[in-house]
Amino acid sequence: MHKSFFSLQILCCALLTLAILLPAISMTQNSQLESPNSHDITAQGAVAWVGKAETLARRGEFDAALPLYEKAISALTLYPAQQQALRYRYGIVLNALGAKSRPDLYPLARTQFQSVLNYLDSGAELPHSAARVRSAMAHTYHRQAASEPTVTQRAHLLNTAYLLYKSAIDGLSDQKEWHNLAITYFNIGQVCEWQGNLEEAIAWLELAVQLDLRHKLPDLKEDSDYLTTLRQQVEPIEQNPETHL
Numbered sequence: 001m002h003k004s005f006f007s008l009q010i011l012c013c014a015l016l017t018l019a020i021l022l023p024a025i026s027m028t029q030n031s032q033l034e035s036p037n038s039h040d041i042t043a044q045g046a047v048a049w050v051g052k053a054e055t056l057a058r059r060g061e062f063d064a065a066l067p068l069y070e071k072a073i074s075a076l077t078l079y080p081a082q083q084q085a086l087r088y089r090y091g092i093v094l095n096a097l098g099a100k101s102r103p104d105l106y107p108l109a110r111t112q113f114q115s116v117l118n119y120l121d122s123g124a125e126l127p128h129s130a131a132r133v134r135s136a137m138a139h140t141y142h143r144q145a146a147s148e149p150t151v152t153q154r155a156h157l158l159n160t161a162y163l164l165y166k167s168a169i170d171g172l173s174d175q176k177e178w179h180n181l182a183i184t185y186f187n188i189g190q191v192c193e194w195q196g197n198l199e200e201a202i203a204w205l206e207l208a209v210q211l212d213l214r215h216k217l218p219d220l221k222e223d224s225d226y227l228t229t230l231r232q233q234v235e236p237i238e239q240n241p242e243t244h245l
Helices: 014-031 036-057 060-073 081-098 103-121 130-146 153-176 180-193 200-214 221-232
Strands: none
Touching: 036 060, 060 081, 060 130, 081 103, 103 130, 130 153, 130 180, 153 180, 153 200, 153 221, 180 221, 200 221
């Protein structure tokens, strides 16, 4: 079981994605009202490509959808804010697809998230905080570890996920992204469980449950159930006083 603040129903945000790209069109149209140049046409094409990609992805036709996302990203080179917002979205799609059947796509998802982080670290702004992007990147390592057969590589993936999740915590707290923070606590707790560190896993899940209670978050039952399961793994089984065992 993994949890993520981005939905695995990857098409539910299709209109949001298009809304992010529309400013690129309006900027070019405002600057060249009389005769749209090739940049105008390319930016308009980016919106069309994303819309088609989202439609294909909704139908599960990912092999056809992914190149369209890439074409749209390339088309937005002159509009870095829109391009990086789309890279984040594309990373989410790749992450969701990796979880379903294509773990080979996790490195490509990380490439998108790293580009977004580089953009944010330059002082630019996007709707998504750097902390959220770091947690999303951590999730790619976390999920990839689930299908990694090599012990040393699995350990590396889990350790990287752990460090990235931890690096996102302060930023999520500062931005008051309470639900995303609770999910990050849950995920880092699961990483600790997979690493065999049950006591630390419990500590992280306790923080998640505390946030759920404080902010009336929707994951309270799931987080509480997981916390109970972890505690049962470390608490000794009570001996039956009626036996000699």
